[in-house]
Amino acid sequence: xxxxxxxxxxxxxxxxxxxxxxxxxxxxxxxxxxxxxxxxxxxxxxxxxxxxxxxxxxxxxxxxxxxxxxxxxxxxxxxxxxxxxxxxxxxxxxxxxxxxxxxxxxxxxxxxxxxxxxxxxxxxxxxxxxxxxxxxxxxxxxxxxxxxxxxxxxxxxxxxxxxxxxxxxxxxxxxxxxxxxxxxxxxxxxxxxxxxxxxxxxxxxxxxxxxxxxxxxxxxxxxxxxxxxxxxxxxxxxxxxxxxxxxxxxxxxxxxxxxxxxxxxxxxxxxxxxxxxxxxxxxxxxxxxxxxxxxxxxxxxxxxxxxxxxxxxxxxxxxxxxxxxxxxxxxxxxxxxxxxxxxxxxxxxxxxxxxxxxxxxxxxxxxxxxxxxxxxxxxxxxxxxxxxxxxxxxxxxxxxxxxxxxxxxxxxxxxxxxxxxxxxxxxxxxxxxxxxxxxxxxxxxxxxxxxxxxxxxxxxx
Amino acid sequence: xxxxxxxxxxxxxxxxxxxxxxxxxxxxxxxxxxxxxxxxxxxxxxxxxxxxxxxxxxxx
Numbered sequence: 157x158x159x160x161x162x163x164x165x166x167x168x169x170x171x172x173x174x175x176x177x178x179x180x181x182x183x184x185x186x187x188x189x190x191x192x193x194x195x196x197x198x199x200x201x202x203x204x205x206x207x208x209x210x211x212x213x214x215x216x217x218x219x220x221x222x223x224x225x226x227x228x229x230x231x232x233x234x235x236x237x238x239x240x241x242x243x244x245x246x247x248x249x250x251x252x253x254x255x256x257x258x259x260x261x262x263x264x265x266x267x268x269x270x271x272x273x274x275x276x277x278x279x280x281x282x283x284x285x286x287x288x289x290x291x292x293x294x295x296x297x298x299x300x301x302x303x304x305x306x307x308x309x310x311x312x313x314x315x316x317x318x319x320x321x322x323x324x325x326x327x328x329x330x331x332x333x334x335x336x337x338x339x340x341x342x343x344x345x346x347x348x349x350x351x352x353x354x355x356x357x358x359x360x361x362x363x364x365x366x367x368x369x370x371x372x373x374x375x376x377x378x379x380x381x382x383x384x385x386x387x388x389x390x391x392x393x394x395x396x397x398x399x400x401x402x403x404x405x406x407x408x409x410x411x412x413x414x415x416x417x418x419x420x421x422x423x424x425x426x427x428x429x430x431x432x433x434x435x436x437x438x439x440x441x442x443x444x445x446x447x448x449x450x451x452x453x454x455x456x457x458x459x460x461x462x463x464x465x466x467x468x469x470x471x472x473x474x475x476x477x478x479x480x481x482x483x484x485x486x487x488x489x490x491x492x493x494x495x496x497x498x499x500x501x502x503x504x505x506x507x508x509x510x511x512x513x514x515x516x517x518x519x520x521x522x523x524x525x526x527x528x529x530x531x532x533x534x535x536x537x538x539x540x541x542x543x544x545x546x547x548x549x550x551x552x553x554x555x556x557x558x559x560x561x562x563x564x565x566x567x568x569x570x571x572x573x574x575x576x577x578x579x580x581x582x583x584x585x586x587x588x589x590x591x592x593x594x595x596x597x598x599x600x601x602x603x604x605x606x607x608x609x610x611x612x613x614x615x616x617x
Numbered sequence: 618x619x620x621x622x623x624x625x626x627x628x629x630x631x632x633x634x635x636x637x638x639x640x641x642x643x644x645x646x647x648x649x650x651x652x653x654x655x656x657x658x659x660x661x662x663x664x665x666x667x668x669x670x671x672x673x674x675x676x677x
Contacts, residue, residue: 355677369675463659485637498649501630506657511671572677597677
């Protein structure tokens with residue numbers, strides 16, 4: 157399909173051009189809005205586009221430059237936010253029909269405010285799976301988001317709108333959330349970069365919850381430089397988020413210049429290889445061969461980790477939505493409501509055991525990182541599937557297609573590790589596939605160093 | 618005494634939480650509950666040591 161993507165510059169370049177006066181912020185915003193107008197009939201990435209607000213914000217940036225003021229790092233860069241981040245003056249839908257009745261947000265979510273303070277210009281909110289319990293973004297209330305690489309195929313979920321908006325070139329960067337893979341799955345299917353930072357790194361304040369003990373947030377971008385720029389801007393202490401940890405910031409752009417030669421890198425084998433199609437295995441083989449990665453590591457309890465993440469997500473999600481399920485169950489997508497209710501009625505001992513297992517599994521994986529700095533694994537078991545695919549064959553078994561999209565992401569996010577999902581090289585006409593680069597907690601700098609090395613080596617798209 | 622079937626267990630559990638118990642809901646929730654139970658079997662029999670404690674806020 158014809159896409160405006162390639163004609164819209166990346167965030168770093170836009171900001172540089174605005175700073176140097178080669179383009180105005182107003183022009184950058186108009187280009188983004190024009191791209192949205194052209195692409196949305198095919199992609200359906202947005203649930204709200206706010207052109208007038210974006211134009212007013214751009215005018216403020218241009219006035220700053222005209223006055224000779226120093227411009228912030230994202231000056232004039234259009235961005236979008238998954239429609240679970242509060243944006244002042246707008247209702248946070250979280251992909252639901254129910255939330256339409258909520259009052260508009262009175263302040264921006266912490267990360268939205270961070271991007272705006274850095275000069276970013278919010279052009280709208282993006283489509284998502286209802287209440288973020290989803291890997292496909294086939295939203296029944298707002299329609300499915302289509303993969304920019306192939307119409308009628310999933311963009312992944314639940315942050316599918318953000319990923320599609322970035323991949324289609326509607327915006328250079330976007331915000332997503334990732335509980336079980338909701339940044340990494342759509343990044344893989346759409347062929348872009350996505351970052352799920354260490355659990356507790358970024359403030360979640362103002363992001364509509366799903367699973368309080370696992371939820372995380374992060375950026376999408378079309379190139380690593382933009383991902384690093386966004387991550388550098390998004391970090392910062394938020395005294396109002398009890399989940400956030402006080403840690404020194406990761407300097408992501410600087411880390412891209414670190415030497416990767418000394419990093420100890422291994423491929424996650426076993427569960428992660430068994431649950432990949434031959435096409436995905438071959439793509440990851442190519443990545444490992446290009447970087448000379450011949451060591452493998454196995455997590456013997458990866459299947460149990462995925463299972464425990466599944467149980468905790470269902471239980472906490474079900475409990476969180478209990479009032480809505482009691483009184484407005486028929487306003488949910490029916491199957492999603494039933495999944496949440498099944499989670500809510502799980503025996504308490506199961507959920508407690510899943511949390512105890514989480515602590516135990518964390519200990520085991522932490523030990524693994526004594527000998528390894530970065531682990532490599534495919535992000536998704538397959539490339540994007542057509543909308544409505546109910547089952548697929550994986551590892552010799554017929555499995556539910558939508559839920560299994562996160563089989564390779566869940567065991568990792570379950571224990572809060574930082575992950576960059578990066579696009580692998582593909583031949584013309586092939587759908588994208590992403591690879592996960594995984595580090596020990598608080599070691600995002602190692603991910604950016606390795607990803608930069610891989611990009612320079614041609615091991616990434 | 619006869620064992621309650623899955624439908625009864627699901628309906629009673631939903632009722633205990635004041636959740637809807639319409640027939641179509643109980644059937645659909647029951648299917649998901651069975652799937653969750655299958656998944657849970659991977660975790661419930663693991664030999665987790667007694668000294669493993671769950672932090673009140675998860676630490677990565």
